[in-house]
Amino acid sequence: MKRWITFGLTVALSALLRVSFAQDDHDHEGDIHLGAVDGVAAVIEPEELAEPPYRIRYTLEELLPGLFGVDVGWDFHIEEGDDHPQLRQVTIQQVLISPRLVGVIEGETDPIFGEGLTGTWTLIYDPNDPEAVHQHVIFATDFLPTEANPLIFQFRLVDAVAWDGTALNNSDLYTLEFVPEPASLLALGAGLAGLVGLRRRGGKR
Numbered sequence: 001m002k003r004w005i006t007f008g009l010t011v012a013l014s015a016l017l018r019v020s021f022a023q024d025d026h027d028h029e030g031d032i033h034l035g036a037v038d039g040v041a042a043v044i045e046p047e048e049l050a051e052p053p054y055r056i057r058y059t060l061e062e063l064l065p066g067l068f069g070v071d072v073g074w075d076f077h078i079e080e081g082d083d084h085p086q087l088r089q090v091t092i093q094q095v096l097i098s099p100r101l102v103g104v105i106e107g108e109t110d111p112i113f114g115e116g117l118t119g120t121w122t123l124i125y126d127p128n129d130p131e132a133v134h135q136h137v138i139f140a141t142d143f144l145p146t147e148a149n150p151l152i153f154q155f156r157l158v159d160a161v162a163w164d165g166t167a168l169n170n171s172d173l174y175t176l177e178f179v180p181e182p183a184s185l186l187a188l189g190a191g192l193a194g195l196v197g198l199r200r201r202g203g204k205r
Contacts, residue, residue, distance in 0.1 A: 031134070034123070034157060035077035035086035041160035041171040044077040044086075055175040057150065060141070062181075069140035070178065071106075076125055076133050085125055085133070087168075090160040094119025095173060098151040100143040106136035113137070113153060122159070139178060150177040 033045040043049050049056040060068040074092070076085035094113050097103075103113030105121070113119050125133045145151045157171035 031073035031075045033075050033077040034090055034160075036160065036162050036168050039166070040169045041087070041090055041157035043157075043171070043174055049174055049176075053175075054172055055177065057177045057179055058139070059181045060144075060178050063140065066142055067140060068142075068144060068180065069138050072103075072137050072139060072176065074123065074135050074137065076123070084127075084163055086163060087125065088161045088163055088165070089122060089124040091120055091122045091158050092155050093158045094153070094155055096152065096154040098141075098145075098153070101139060101141045101151045101153065101178065103137045103139045103153065106138065113139075139176070141178070144180050145178060147179050150179045152177050 030046065032043055032049065035042060035044040037044075043054070046056060058070045058072065060070050063069045076087050076090075078085045094117070097113055097115060097119070099115055101114065102111035102117075104111050111117060112121050121137075123133050123135065139153060141151055143151070153176045154173055155176075156173050160168040160171075162168055
């Protein structure tokens with residue numbers, strides 16, 4: 001399964017990132033902004049993820065037949081009036097991930113997040129290339145979840161260093177939930193309805 005997803009992502013990622021998300025290359029709205037609060041590494045934005053219960057939902061799009069995914073942007077938070085971010089570096093540590101869900105960094109082909117993977121990803125701020133810390137991860141699956149039972153990715157921020165060089169305490173646990181877009185649910189419902197109809201017709205013979 002993992003090999004199939006990786007193959008599908010290899011085929012789809014370049015086109016997906018060029019077409020579906022090209023318009024968002026320099027638009028950081030909706031990105032997960034990482035920073036610090038009272039000596040603790042923390043998600044600063046979006047507000048829904050930054051505050052209890054530290055949970056946010058994303059809608060999966062169909063990338064290829066049978067392959068669903070969504071782009072999640074990550075960046076360091078910069079306070080208004082500052083010319084540098086709150087962090088120098090931080091590691092996103094996978095704590096739990098649903099089976100059949102993987103996360104691939106933009107420009108890569110091998111998943112960094114997924115079952116059986118180390119699931120650690122370190123972002124380091126480079127003053128000579130400030131935009132380099134703005135990254136994207138494509139979360140993808142070959143399994144269509146439901147609204148009631150979404151796929152999940154739980155993570156915490158560890159080994160964070162503030163701009164002034166202070167080591168920060170590890171963050172709370174954050175949860176990303178992935179659910180299908182309504183169109184996918186309608187298609188799935190139509191397919192199930194068709195199967196039920198066929199079964200009923202077959203039973204009448």
